[in-house]
Amino acid sequence: MRTAAPIEHITVLGAGTMGSQIAAICALSGYRTTLVDIADAPLDQAKDLLWTRLERDVDKGRRCAKEVAAAQAKLQFATDRDAVVASTDFVIEAAVEDLAIKRQIFASLDAVAPAHAILATNSSNIVSSQIASATGRPDEVCNMHFFNPALVMKCVEIVPHELTSLQTMECTRILAESLGKEVVQLNREIPGFVANRLLNALRKEALNLIDQDIASPADIDKAARDALGHPMGPFELMDLVGLDVVYLIRLAEYEQTRDEASLPHPQIQQLYEEGRFGRKSGRGWYDYASA
Numbered sequence: 272m273r274t275a276a277p278i279e280h281i282t283v284l285g286a287g288t289m290g291s292q293i294a295a296i297c298a299l300s301g302y303r304t305t306l307v308d309i310a311d312a313p314l315d316q317a318k319d320l321l322w323t324r325l326e327r328d329v330d331k332g333r334r335c336a337k338e339v340a341a342a343q344a345k346l347q348f349a350t351d352r353d354a355v356v357a358s359t360d361f362v363i364e365a366a367v368e369d370l371a372i373k374r375q376i377f378a379s380l381d382a383v384a385p386a387h388a389i390l391a392t393n394s395s396n397i398v399s400s401q402i403a404s405a406t407g408r409p410d411e412v413c414n415m416h417f418f419n420p421a422l423v424m425k426c427v428e429i430v431p432h433e434l435t436s437l438q439t440m441e442c443t444r445i446l447a448e449s450l451g452k453e454v455v456q457l458n459r460e461i462p463g464f465v466a467n468r469l470l471n472a473l474r475k476e477a478l479n480l481i482d483q484d485i486a487s488p489a490d491i492d493k494a495a496r497d498a499l500g501h502p503m504g505p506f507e508l509m510d511l512v513g514l515d516v517v518y519l520i521r522l523a524e525y526e527q528t529r530d531e532a533s534l535p536h537p538q539i540q541q542l543y544e545e546g547r548f549g550r551k552s553g554r555g556w557y558d559y560a561s562a
């Protein structure tokens with residue numbers, strides 16, 4: 272059985288919130304890591320945010336300066352995806368939640384990645400069978416789903432599709448554990464996997480309560496925190512994850528299920544159309560500009 276030991280170089284695609292923190296976790300765990308995006312601007316922004324975050328961790332005594340300096344040396348930023356992927360052992364794709372784009376990306380990855388390289392997607396809603404068929408190596412494709420903020424959240428869901436090999440699952444599990452994560456392994460794929468399906472049930476009811484004007488988002492969040500002990504309420508969490516991500520996840524699910532219940536809630540659609548993406552844009556359910 273293959274182990275994670277042969278993994279020396281990890282490529283993470285997409286310098287957004289998830290991709291950048293996943294890359295940082297890989298580098299902090301000692302892997303040579305390259306974070307790839309299509310332009311320099313998102314990479315520069317990701318670098319600034321990551322370095323600030325890690326320096327803060329050092330200041331607060333959560334990590335030692337040596338560990339952070341080692342991670343900074345291990346983490347590269349690049350736009351020439353094909354050249355990077357040609358020497359990679361493991362790819363974690365964290366690009367936009369759009370099936371057509373992901374299929375295009377995976378077809379290109381397949382053309383240049385070494386034969387042994389595993390191609391994983393961080394998608395929580397687009398199941399890997401839909402992407403694997405764009406490659407000539409479906410046995411080496413799976414979902415490897417991190418949670419936001421990936422630097423902090425302990426869980427990774429690993430999800431096979433029908434053709435994912437046991438070897439790919441084992442290697443992905445060993446990698447996730449070597450990143451310090453707890454693995455939740457699904458037996459078979461379903462959009463949303465386990466954690467997001469649980470979360471969606473809560474979110475759906477929270478939206479139902481505001482539709483009926485039963486309570487405000489702030490009071491519903493307070494109930495989740497102070498009555499149920501959740502670290503944050505459903506509206507705060509949407510603002511953390513990003514309303515754009517929440518919206519696109521719903522659309523991606525709808526594309527797979529064609530069930531209207533999967534469509535984004537009208538209020539989420541409105542926030543998305545107004546560019547109110549949550550913390551990242553300064554406004555979502557809550558206003559962060561004045562905070």
Ligand code: 3HC
Nearest residue numbers: 324327331395417418419420422423424467502503508512
């Ligand atoms: N990135 C990295 N680290 C962060 C962070 C972020 N965005 N936000 C907080 N942290 C870390 C920092 O170390 C921070 O300390 P610092 O501010 O002194 O640097 C520390 O967490 C504590 O943060 P806060 O004092 O701001 O607040 P909390 O104690 O409430 O912790 C939290 C923040 C860890 C985000 C916590 O509120 C939490 O666990 N919330 C729930 C998150 C969750 O449910 N995530 C799953 C979302 S679903 C998902 O990701 C699926 C996907 O498919 C959409």
